[in-house]
Amino acid sequence: MPAKAIIISIGDEILYGQTLDTNSHWISGALDSLGIRVIKKVTIGDTRKEILHYLEQSEKLADMVIITGGLGPTNDDLTKPCLSEYFRTKLVRNQEVLKNIHSMFERAGWEISESNEKQADLPANCTPIVNTIGTAAGMWFDENDTVFVSMPGVPFEMRQMMSDTILPKLKKRFVSDSIYHRMIRTIGIGESKLAEIIADWENQLPDNIKLAYLPTMGSVKLRLTTEGDDETSKMLVQAQIDKVLPLIEKYVYGFDQEEIEDAIGRMLKNKGMTLSVAESCTGGFLSHKITSVPGSSAWFNGAFIPYSNQLKNEQLKVDNKIIQEHGAVSEPVVLALAKNVRDEFKSDIGISISGIAGPGGGTPDKPVGTVWIGYADANKTVARKFQFIRDREINIKYSAIAALNMIRINLDKE
Structure with missing residues (x-):
């Protein structure tokens, strides 16, 4: 049974349409690559009541809760105080994070303020996650068999943190049976027509290989998924790709992540x-x-x-x-x-x-x-x-x- 995740995006600017939430889209793909199933995505504003409510609800439903946003140095950034309240702890100044903030400001030639230093104040029960390209540290909580991860809302900071630290930790903590994906990328044909052409092939797929149609603007991706990423699993999926390619070759431009x-x-x-x-x-x-x-x-x-x-x-x-x-x-x-x-x-x-x-x-x-x-x-x-x-x-x-x-x-x- 794959681990279940809920993603919470925090920020009034997302709700107002001033900022596009690309974070939850990217995180979903990253978790999917580990075989972790995202069961819900929630976008909420910078309000204490909403944050606490969705922390409580998410803990009941998921094995992990991934949070982005609300870690800035201003008074409207409430994620850290709310996490402290939720876990019944207090904010304490982390010296390693403080040292990292000072180092970044010195390299940039900027003057540091008290509000910047306050970004080193973290809930006492968290494991800090170093931000190598920003000042807002991430936080990892492992409470009551549920993992909570809080990261900055800045996309490139979140992705760096996720790739370098969080995904390896999640894989070690939750992933026992790996999931193997291959993607066939097509262009110049609609989803319905494509489905007609490959219907017989699809109906004859082995039970352990699942097919998904993923239409995007001007193209359709065919995703084949099976459990396990050993050589046998890879060979089984490749055999099915080899069977379907002659039917759709004129529409296929690439595989996997190739645009x-x-x-x-x-x-x-x-x-x-x-x-x-x-x-x-x-x-x-x-x-x-x-x-x-x-x-x-x-x-x-x-x-x-x-x-x-x-x-x-x-x-x-x-x-x-x-x-x-x-x-x-x-x-x-x-x-x-x-x-x-x-x-x-x-x-x-x-x-x-x-x-x-x-x-x-x-x-x-x-x-x-x-x-x-x-x-x-x-x-x-x-x-x-x-x-x-x-x-x-x-x-x-x-x-x-x-x-x-x-x-x-x-x-x-x-």
Whole structure:
């Protein structure tokens, strides 16, 4: 029976929508990798009554309670006082944590205040968890067969603490039977259609291998899970992957943690090819995804964002007659953009995007969500029209993913 966890995110700023709670998402994935089951996530404000209530309720339901937020030096940060009250203890100044805080302020050349030093005041019954990149220490409590872990709400501090200290401690404390996951990553196909194609294979899966469909924007992940991470378990899962791949190979771009932009980088590097981008309605988002991949300078030559028609003409030499006759969001324009940006940056491949992201700007012939994507290499120049939705942010993201998939499809033909 897998251990059960509850995640509590503390902070008024999360409830107000001023801060996005990425912590609970990341923690869930980290715990899942250990085979620990998250049964509930709770977001609460910086109020004593709420914090104490959910500490009590969580202890009744879970083997571990993971808490983020509320560890700052100001009066509205109540997590430590509430934990002290809940465990019927008091705050005491931890000299090791205090030394770490002073050291960090000295290295940064900042003046330390009493409120900063108060961050070294921790509940007497906790085991401090050193924060190597911040001043708020984490806390580990092992009370009444339940583990409570409290960490800073700053995402990069939480992740460092979790990876370096907490996950190894949780694994040692709770994990006896390991869980083994493999992920098949697909793109360009919906969940329902994918399920139809692999239905027979899915129905014949061994009882000890479970399949989950995990749809995300523009793609679907297939997760295969089995108990145990020995070589036999790994071979059984791989055998099932080998069976299903011939059915869906044209949609598969990678495995496990590889994102589509990572896959494009890998393919370009393996083929010794370079890429350049001309993107209009996405405003640089495609280039951002491309350059988020370490080492992308080896295969990404550069980008241009010709948002105005004037720049499309002056910088990327798209004939004004084409723009006037067909409009900026059209097949002829993206074909010219893809070809010309390839020539301009002396790349092997050029990719272009032009569309109506919204919420305004649509017409009966070209409603909001209309996007044209062009592709050019040494042998061909092609374009494809997409019709997305009326949400600007989603249209931008879908367009970038569709452009990356267009590169993948054409690279596979090389």
